[in-house]
Amino acid sequence: MSPANDWVAADWIAVDWGTSNLRVWAMDADDRPLAETSSHAGMSSLTRDGFEPALLDLVVGWLDLTRVTDVVACGMVGARQGWAEAEYATVPGPPRGPQAFTRPRVRDGGIAVHILPGMRQDMPPDVMRGEETQIAGLLAREPGFDGVVCLPGTHTKWAHVSAGEVVSFVTFMTGELFALLSSASVLRHTVAADGWSDEDFAVAVEETLVRPERASARMFGLRAEALLAELSPERSRARLSGYLIGMELAGARPYWLGRDIVMIGARRMTEAYVAALRLGGLAPRIHDATEMTLAGLAAAHRQLLVERQHQ
The missing domain is CATH 3.30.420.310 (2-keto-3-deoxy-galactonokinase, C-terminal domain)
Known part of the structure; x- marks a missing residue:
């Protein structure tokens, strides 16, 4: 896997965005990671307007300027306090649920961000992201x-x-x-x-x-x-x-x-x-x-x- 500062052309980008940390991977067309990097720009340290710049700071070198690159993200990025709230899938059910991806608005035309839903359990109440x-x-x-x-x-x-x-x-x-x-x-x-x-x-x-x-x-x-x-x-x-x-x-x-x-x-x-x-x-x-x-x-x-x- 290439170091984070090497230029690679990602087919798509995988994102795990938690409360304290942000981890990203450049993925190839066969879903293999080509490069990875991370930062402490977790959900708790960002305002809603800060998510896109925090992401671009890490992935800008992976973007092919001739096309739009998909970004698929999970974790607290989809919380109520995150970039855009992703509705919970309901238990019992498949872990991704039938819900469509949540797509926050982005200013940069080179990325299309897709946030996965968490899961909710109504009785007894419980949640996961x-x-x-x-x-x-x-x-x-x-x-x-x-x-x-x-x-x-x-x-x-x-x-x-x-x-x-x-x-x-x-x-x-x-x-x-x-x-x-x-x-x-x-x-x-x-x-x-x-x-x-x-x-x-x-x-x-x-x-x-x-x-x-x-x-x-x-x-x-x-x-x-x-x-x-x-x-x-x-x-x-x-x-x-x-x-x-x-x-x-x-x-x-x-x-x-x-x-x-x-x-x-x-x-x-x-x-x-x-x-x-x-x-x-x-x-x-x-x-x-x-x-x-x-x-x-x-x-x-x-x-x-x-x-x-x-x-």
């Missing part, structure tokens, strides 16, 4: 997949997928709780910013799966043990993660119990979930988040081309 594209990527690779997809992150999603549709999903704030507890609670004096203990993590997960209602007490116990028995900050970090992931697994048991499990996410966080699930004798499979995102965006671009043929 971006993860549905990774699920679509998995289905593009494994059309017959029937099981549960876990997407670890700041807000981890568990989605039941069957017959090409998202049947239901649930979101856990595990990553955000870990960040808050480790940096803005009494545990900030106890939990290291890095370091790990596999043994402490495993013990914490197993304890919490058995008695999840005791997790909050065990978390304060980290502070007490650090004061009274010099529990190391690295061991405290592993245990806090184990307590929180254990709580999540206890709550998500109806999703993962007895089902084929696929994990899609960043390596470090995904490995922690895999280790926790293996304690219960489960064997989750792992897919790279970027690969699934690109596969989902490519499937959406193919859908766009088909729609054009029928217009």
